[in-house]
Amino acid sequence: MTKKSVQALGLTAMLFAGAALSIEPAHAASATGDATVKILSAITVTKSSDLDFGKIVPSAAAATVAIAEDNSRVCGSGLSCFGTTTAGAFAVTGTANETVSVAIDNPSITLTDGGSNSMAVALATTTSAMTLSGTGAGSFKVAGTLNVGANQVAGSYSGQYSVSVSYQ
């Protein structure tokens, strides 16, 4: 049995004893001065960069713009792409050596300009499971492929995607 579970069982016993005492306080004459503290470990996910496709000028033919996990861009034929591009990046900190799974919950999303115009985006990550380092750190990236329609109407398109970190 690990040390942690021994401590946990000890805490359960303490709580149980405490509950029994509170029900029958008259019998709680000799309370001992035990004190317990339970140190909980935590995991944090923070966004370190947005998935940014840069600026795009559409053409008469449909094409795609792909941003890889290394932030590089592949601009589809006919399109003009400029500006800086970045992959989505997330930092994870938590318990040393703990394993968690990473998933994009909606890998196919639609961006809209608030009106009737839309574009589809496919999202992917090469990190599906992650073991946090000895210092409890980890990270993962999100790549995306944007489908730009023929003569896609210019505008500001927005959408959301969901990433979840799962315990086993």
Place this chain on the structure above:
Amino acid sequence: MGYYMKRIMMVMAMAAIPALAPTIARAAAGDLLVAPTRLIMAPNSGGEVVVNNTGDRATTYRISLVLRKMTAQGTIESVDEATASQRDAAALDLITYAPRKITLAPQQSQTVRIGVRVPPTMPGGEYRAHLLFRAVPDVADAAAPQPATDGMSISLTPIYGVTIPVIVRVGEPKGSASLSNARLSVQEGQAQLDVDLMRAGDRSVYGTLDLMQADGKTPIATIKGVAAYPEVAQRHIMLPIDRTALARATGPLKVRFVETDPASGGAVSEAPVARP
């Protein structure tokens, strides 16, 4: 059964929940802390999960019960409720939870109550769903798209969440773990151990994997919180290894899986590891 006895048993059940998984989960997008990270429940029992807003702004969190499945690679994938088999989706009907939406001020916390109601006709076994905690994005907070004067601009808002498994065991299903096919590889300055975690029986297995000297006590490398769910008879585990620690180890190596699931009684399985 007397009132006191019932009350004591209820308190025991509540107390046992955090004891099973003494870790907490935390995510940003309105930083979120969830404790514990794993629930194992008996039929007709209750438990609770604490949600804490560790961020510095008031945030609304949505809580939902979702299906996930494990692959042979050990990854966890979403399962569409509409296409899931009746057996796989059964847990959704067994588990109740409330509230489903919480708005918390910074540093404020709230308890989500979890209940399990199992009909007497339910076949024995393990049923599982996952509680998903997700911060609802603040509309005003979403990255504002740049005005598009020269083409189009795109703004993608990520929403992050944390899921924890809620495992319901009906009739004490048995299960056991073993290790197979352990192989050490060193390439391009990276060392790693690949091993298959074999699972038998009707329940999931859960524990800690260590690489160590066959005669040693101190792990060379460790992964905690590794599970194999009932839908997989085996799963792959990749354990990254610090080469300096590996170089210090002499003699034969072994890999060890120590179960930390309370149903396992701390069972230990080992397998030898050949050096490359």
